[in-house]
Amino acid sequence: MTAGQKPLRGRVVLDLTTALAGPYATLLLAGLGATVIKIENPATGGDSSRNNAPYLGEGGLRPDRGSAEDMSVSVIARARNKQSITLNLKQSAARAVFLELVEHADIVVENYAAGTADRLGIGHEACKQVNPRIIYASISGFGAQGAPGSGKAMDSIIQALSGVMFTSGEPDSDPVRVGLPVADLLAPLFAVIGVLSAVIEVEQGGTGQQVDVSMLGALTSLLSIEPFDAFEQLGLPTRTGRTLPRLAPFGLFPAADGWVALCAPTDTFAAGVFRALGTPELADDPRFRTRDRRVGNATDLHAQIDEWTSKHTTEEIVALLAEQGVPAAPVREPADAIHDDLVRQRGEVVDLEHPDYGATARVSGPGLPIRFSESAAGFDRPAPRLGEHTDEILRTLLGYDAEQIAALRQNGAL
Template identity: 60%
Template sequence: MSERPLQGKVVVDLTTALAGPYATLLLGGLGARVIKVENPDTGGDASRNNSPYLTADGLGVRRQDADDMSVSMLVRGRNKESVTLNLKDPQGREVLADLVRAADVVVENYSAGVTARLGIDHEWARELNPRVVYTSISGFGAQGGPGSGKAMDTIIQALSGVMMTAGAPGEPPVRFGLPVGDLVAPLYAVIGTLAAVVQADRTGRGQHVDVSMLGALTSLVACEPFDALEEIGLPTRTGPTVPRLAPFGIFAARDGWLALCAPTNSFAHGALRAIERPDLVGDPRFAERDGRVANAAALHDLIADWARDRDVATVCAAFTAHGAPAAEVRDPRAAVRDPLVAQRGEVVPLADPRFGTVAELRATGVPIRMSDSDTTLDRPAPRLGQHTEAVLGELLGYGEDRIEDLLKAGVL
């Protein structure tokens, strides 16, 4: 499967940190040629300076050598070509203009208003290339938002309401350990970008795809009926269990934790048989779903008492044998080493340009499998500016003298 879905498409990547680079990572994994434009004066993408670093002696908190690369960049920079370009220099913007003319997609995640100040916004790009799809990922949308318009993942989590969906009533807000705001927005950005590319191929006209981190995450919060729950007096924060789906939640075993999700009659009855209480299957408190919701605390206590003195494996096996969905709660290190996700390429070993595959490190793959197309991240992250001369020479047709002049002028 050498053919890739986006083969032949060129993406100019003006992103930094996580939200934007994750979007372009996926586009690269789907086969697009991603040309990452980085500022030579600031050390490039901000994630190049994220600890930890991979060094000749293994992982370390600090760089030992100038070529040591951040693990963040090793993950997010795969399948990309790095070009250094000073966009504050008029000559730098001229080079970027040539890249945009050759591109199918431009992706940026500057704060609102920055591209206009730099003179590289969607209107500018459309004048250069009417077919180009210009995708913006920002905290609050292209028009800006609260305060300065600056957005970090925790700020977005706080504003979206998601922090008040986990934990129990009266407890402090819960910040998700996974940066969900930074990761949800790029998913929507990729969906919007691909839809716009399909339309551009059909009509010859590109457009502006505008995705906000706040809107993306809040839209997911709105998928659950939290306001309806409040209206009928059910708590929106329920700790490790979900009473309205009882039996449903996280339970402690002797050697760890497990998740049980048994909201339907067949699942719930199986769970009761698993805890050796078949006599309760016909009990009016537990026979039907509404009864289980009304008596959720008693039902969850029965399960907790039964599981507490048994091994996780024993508990999960009992529930599974009786048709009630259950699984151990794994830590991230164990989860990313699951043979199934490895076999499917959803998590892959991480490779370094100098040291090759690093056995102890795992990174995201492209969790999209296709029957007739390859969707892989098979090229390591580039050094800062590694492809500058090749891209300018091969893609834009610049001669050696022009490239040398731009280097001397500090544009590249």
Template identity: 60%
Template sequence: MSAERPLSGMVVIDLTNALAGPYATLLLAGLGARVIKVENPHRGGDPARNNSPYVTGEGLAVRRSAPEDMSVSMLVRGRGKESVTLDLRDPRGREVLADLVRRADILVENYSAGVTTRLGIDPAWAQEINPRLVYTSISGFGADGGPGTGKAMDTIVQALSGVMMTSGAPGDAPVRLGLPIADLLAPLYAVIGTVSAVLQAQRTGAGQHVDVSMLGALTSLVACEPFDAFEQIGLPLRTGATVPRLAPFGTFQAEDGWFALCAPVDPFAHGVLRAIGRPDLVDDARFGDRDGRVAHADELHGLISDWSSGRPVAEVVAALDAHGAPAAEVRDPSAAVRDPLVLARGEVVRLTDPAGAGADLYATGVPIVFSGRASTIDGSAPQLGEHSRSVLRELCGYAEERIDALVDAGVV
């Protein structure tokens, strides 16, 4: 295997906070880039540093008990990064940032629209300093802003994208996805766009501005399913636990839990009928082909529910598997992240407890397996400003006297 990862040797200036931006730079770090996280020295750095719970010397706690206690959010999102503090409202701070940009390949920011212009660090500023730089922006509505305050968090974007009205049953209140899907989806597109722009910059010598919006990213996924067409022909957009147009399809209750079943095509559906002890229905006009199953979806789903309700999940899934019908237990997140398969592939990793108190925590890895080199997120999350001096020495060539002066002035 090669000793280098795909982005080895590249330098990323990370001006992000919260979740969407830091997840993008976490992935870039996992792909091998050197990520320099720039944080405000006067406001406690990334707000995620103050997200409860914390890892303390006594284990997990709701409140921080010592300055070095690390938020689990930062422990997850800050891995593989170096932390530098800079006051970007101070001209001297922007001068330091300019020196970092000169030596960088990528800059990622997720300020609200207009903030980088007000700070004087927008794409035009960066391109003048380093024409080959790829400058990536992740925001709620795009670089030009959006409705209302122009600020967006995940739930706002879920509401505007229409995704809240795709889950649940007809007449239910809107359903907010428990996973912050917009915050996690936009950075995936941002990384795709960033890496694409880097490849182009390597060919042409010219960088560019990559602009990704959370609303656009999530709405584009909603548009992958023809919900508007369903509505026009009278199919329900929200169907609850099952999907009649794909019957048998959905989640069903067993004696001790829930399971998911996806069997829209004939071979799978016939396997379901055999698993529930009704092979006679394979040739029944109501269930033998897809149109018949869709027309009699409620009846078919009722047969499955009646069969499964008195059996343990493990027995139900085993029976369906034995007849070639795709099925799985519905797991809670704690069990899911401890799956030996995803752990073995590095898609989820066990976190190192910086306090040494034995906290049992798991976090995202890089869910891409390369044949040429393992993709890992190396190192624990940094304390605020932990690498300020080393980065300014190594990347910017500053003497200790200059760094001391910046620290004394509160710029670093």
């Protein structure tokens, strides 16, 4: 590989996804250099995120679409480095075109409800018949086997079922929805890991296969990193609130001008906290001398830290704790966090641009948070208009002529 090239260059991905979980997976593959062909339904206006407010256009940012040229910020972020082709896969002619594309592809990614792709005739079995080396990634709420009822799931449904909503918040308080759509974002990470593993398998002489990732499974698997069932059996708190008693001192503490996050569960870090408070003798106090004793007296310990932090600014608190080698940071608002110089310099957050008008307002979106010592990665092409590359792909990849394309369009297949 030549230095500066993207590692997945030359790989062709057929992107059947919509909304967030699937499009984020294919965004990552696109950022790593794959040619991602986004297949959208012309009858429904394409990816559902094309209709997510807010919108960016010639006049800047607005809460509703003012003209046909305005594009959803969601799709501007999620469709970068992708090509868009329209296919109405409910029509047999469109399905035939799709299966021709599969012959030229390496990877298919879909996030339909379980069973939908098979009913359309574009599932894993249909695809492997035309290309045995195809890697077919399915991201769904509950897995390819389906689930009771509709089997459909949104992020909030998965958060509710996973138990995550009862990990945050004070004990006995209402369940708390995590502000980020964590299920929609975790499942595609596992899907990409699975896809890349399957790519290696094919390169080593193996066959193509289906990569099946469940949103519920991904989120619940991570939840189980913490032994919540053991905590419950021992009578330990399972909800953390702003402090985490079983790791005291640990949590969020009020400052005179905001909040500070403090993580000091070890003896060394705890001693640093006591020095910052001006009470180094607490390190020898029988209540706080060891980790277990600090946990047993967490309420008293955290109350003393509250009293101290409330008298100082976040800047003062972080500086005093850093001087003692204690991990601490101000609690930022999201808008402040995404303009951090470090993540900007590393390209982990970037400015988004309208494909026609450029950056008519400052709007941020995800970069590719992976840096290679030799390879390139990231996004250098704007999101496409719906169906922008249909004719080009049919001509160059499948060899269709203008008459064939016109006939497909006339019949409603495109």
